[in-house]
Amino acid sequence: MSQNVSVQPLWKPRGSFIEQSNLKKYMDWLFVKKGLYFRDYHDLWEWSVTDIEDFWESIWQYFQIKSHDIYLDVLRRSDSNDMIGTRWFSRATLNYAEHVFRNKTKDRPALLFQSERQSLTEVSWATLEQQVAAVATWLRKRGVKPGDRVASVLPNIPESVVAFLAANAVGAVWSSCSPDFGHASVVDRFRQIEPKVLIAADGYTYNGKSFDKTSALRDLLNALPSVEEAVLVNYLDKNAEMEGVTNWDDVLDTPSAALEFEAVPFDHPIWVLYSSGTTGKPKAITHSVGGSLLEHFKALALHQNVKAGDRYFWYSTTGWMMWNYSVASLLMGATLVVYDGAVAYPTMQVLWTLADRARINHFGGGAAYFIACMKADVQVPTERLRHLQTIGSTGSPLIPEAYEWIYQKVRKDVWLISLSGGTDVCSAFVGGSPLLPVYAGEIQCRMLGCRLEAYDDDGRSVRNQLGEMVITQPMPSMPIYFWNDRDNERYRSSYFEMYPGVWRHGDWIKITSRNSVIIYGRSDATLNRGGVRIGTAEVYSAVESLPEVKDSLVIYLEREDGSGYMPLFVVLAPDVLLTDELKARINQELRTQFSPRHVPDAILEISEIPYTISGKKLEAPVKKILMGHDPARVVSRDTMRNPEALDLFVEMAGEKFVG
Template sequence: MVKNKNPVEYWKPDAARMQASQMYRFMQAAGVNNYTELHQWSIDEPAQFWSQLFSFFNLKYTGDLQPAFRDTNFKEYTWFPDIKLNFAENLLRHNDPDKVALNFVHESGLKKQISYQELGQQTAKLASFIKATLGEGDVLAAFMPHIPETVVSMLATTSLGGIFTSTSCDFGAEGVIDRLSQSKPKVLVAVSGYEYNGKYFDCMDKIKKIADNLPMLEKIIIVDFLNKNPDLDEIDNAILWDDALTQHEGSTLSFKKVRFDSPVYILYSSGTSGKPKCIVHSAGGTLIQHVKELGLHCDLTDNKNIFFFTTCGWMMWNWLTSSLALGATITIYEGSPAYPSMSHFIKIIDREKINIFGTSPKYLKALEDSNEDITSDYSTLETILSTGAPLLNEQYDFIYQKIKKDVQLSSIAGGTDIVSCFVLGNPMLPVNRGEIQCLGLGMNVSCFDDEGKDQLNQEGELVCKQSFPSRPICFLNDETGERIKNAYFSQFPGAWCQGDYISITDRKTVIIHGRSDTTLNPGGVRIGTAEIYRQTEPLHYIDDSLCVGRTKDGDVELILFVMMKDNESLDDNKIKEIKSTIRQKTTPRHVPVEVYQVNGIPYTRSGKKMELPVTRILANKTITNLEAVANPECLKEYEQYQV
């Protein structure tokens, strides 16, 4: 049973804010009275719901919205089979010379603004340069930081009906090759170098190695982001970005319309147990899902500024960039969130007049632990989004007690698999401590027990019982569909199983307990790792923690690893307090058998804890893809704890 029957209500919209929201207007158009009814209508009448989004957001398409889908089975739904659209056209339709589309901020203080009209002009130039090489269904890959040229690369590619894929430039060459050797790009856009935490990182050797291992590449465009004048002589078919665009001054935009379910993005799984899976997403599904989430659930409009810290190797980059479809301003940031100080983002929020700020529990914890002065105006800040891991209860306290009382805190959760969310925020509903506000519109989400039955106020699997437009088209190199079936449909046939361990309360709010594949099973009882982190990480001497299962004598024992704060060390008294805290606030089954101090906790490059590699190490299994780990050097230490 979930212990959150009477949660603290930290925020509730007043009538004026609620009635001014796009969610409220959409609800009125649907002819229902509250969000519960609106969500029920969206899953009872999916054809009406998804079709109505086109007119509500004035999306561009040709053809007939009916039928909205051809109903075969979950993974073979065909959505909007009789329409065509262009992804880039819908992101560039606000062709305004006076409206800022991209507000670029670099850690060094460098700043640049690009209007919607300028963004369209740059897109036209790049599209003209690549169109002889890249057509409908062809792939352009970006090995780039989060800068305007990355957005232009995506828009140019998709304007031609092509497929865009990206990796973060902090990946090693092998990690990039593992991904791009599968997606087979014809064009590569790559940055010659970037700065992070005040240090310059040259990328030219990596680019050469990548190019040498991708024989399908026909063009390589080098972005000299920091004016280092890179030498291109050793890279075949390479040209500088500025030179490529200069060749096509005066180009005009044209848009290749494609089927709703034509591919637009290839995203990648983390790949901790082998080569990353290549997940293909559709143009129409991505567009309609993103405008729903950003426009309704986040209440993003054309007079707002959204700032979400992300890299180009995380799905949040794709999600954030779709804000252009709503005419909003995107503040894109490149660099370290902690440079020159942890409170740097707080200054950006005020200086750039941010309305919606997106972050992660990891950043919020680091900000709180820094004890830096975060006193600020926050007058424009309406909403804080958080994703990447479950928010701790104490992080709700921190935001509402130290940052701003009148702010909507929206924890959101979904995945690369759907390039969107299952559960997220709502400008019409209250924010309760420790809970995600609601189930996403059009997402028939349930919490299943082991027998596949719906349950409330109990822990179980997050499933979606009905198809949705942003479900992936396919995995690359999965001609039979067997891999995608095994990934999502094998546990509960007919329902999408996301792999998250959750509870849905009788208020229809959501609590996430961790990933199912890292759920611990001591004595056959399922325990989500987030349940343990919620107890350990508020302890004043713990900086970070990781809990995994270690098989011994036919059962699973819980092993807790902790990183201590400066000048702290783990001793018997602290171990006793840690175990006592976990026992008192959860159950005796949650108490770890052993607690060990370590110097590092492994994370993905998008800031998510990685329990699986440590679980594999403790089981004497090999980790085959260290490129997925942001800090692989920390893993060696865990080998001493093998049975």
């Protein structure tokens, strides 16, 4: 992620592509129906964040949102004009799942599923509807009412989609954890929301290994006294049973009539998502049915160009908001491609092979996955990916070299969409536009309806310089509240403490002269060296471009005397030694691409970088550990993908690591 923006685009949309895009058709509709003409995307964006009521009402109308009651007004701000407490489409009542099933058809499957244990198989819309109806009926018979919580500990399998749609159909609030979460991590999340129903699998597979979770399920039920009904999905063992727990197949056998949808208020909770919980109890972030519905129509249709009949895939677990986001592709009439397993089992080609066999049109994953493919020089079956239209990346900044690898090794005519947003809105703030070119290391645009700016230290909006990512106008997909958050204390402290009334997201960004966005990493992990702020993503971009370096982590430690120490930790490729010559090349790369301030004080080899389950580097927790903070208070190991990776840093802190 260089300091200067790229000169030549890697991809430009053809005229025919632009004309046939959902976004251009929406703009044409605005002209015909509203008399609004926009010269380009940036004009459209400016209108969408200035006349926000007209914009969101146009999304409602364009996508023909079905409300069972007429809304009184589009936007009603709180008495204090604060984003918290903003009300949207008051008095409207609707249902998310009802909009999904508007797309049922015999012409194509609803789902395609593959796992480490299961070859590619189809789930028809008729089967999906029948199963959702059966589960919804079972939930109603068990006394589940609108607002009750249905919690899930399931792998990324069709049963997860069925369970969510059924819970939503009856007006229940959905919440999900991946089965690879530790016991304490799941309890910390679900105990906050007191679920009435728990649906869990008997285990899961990963990297060719099976992990039995039946005893963990029993422990979880003991820890959650609010659960009145539990359901076991037999994923590993078709004959597994648990006393007092209903089998999923018995739920599916529930006699049911036509699928019925409970109409709930626009701001009724749809699901509870959770912050990573690396420090303190995970925040139980609660979104609205209506806000998620509008945001997902806008994001997937207009910014990713997902159309009816397309096949949509995003590699995710059920514990990451990208699972919820990918399920939203069903709103467009797309076929959702579901995969359960490791990205490198049996080889790193497994997902690319799936893209070929499933004829995937939209292929998404974490930035770390694409960087790993680049590092491993994965041979992508380019000639067989004729259906591939877009590649989506999120989770962390995608380095320019990975952009270039995709265009050189995957498809030169694919539209690469880098997204950034998160659990906070279950969508993205910045992402793609089918009207704009793609430049290496840059996210194409700020998304419609999102008044995103970069603020300097004085709270002024700046261009072409680093700043804090802020949102200055409310969006329907912002949390309605954090569950059990008295007086919105945690909500307010999470986003609104630095700039009163303005959402500070915690990312360090630059808005370029062409209105693209470059993300430089989390602002709480910014390297403040000699009064100059450095984004960690810059360091990773330069260091990890070297083939000898597999992964890296950089932090800045402030000393009591006002000086500082910046170590760079590197994971090397197999059979590579950290020689003085390699250190010199790393330093030269940082100095050449960026500045002398980017050169670390020391380069240290370690075996692996600690990551959260969702794939984020634990920069701030490592920094706190090395500065002497109690590791148990700094990070919950249950939230980590590789908790043993912390041990070395704990040892370093014990040796009074100061450099």
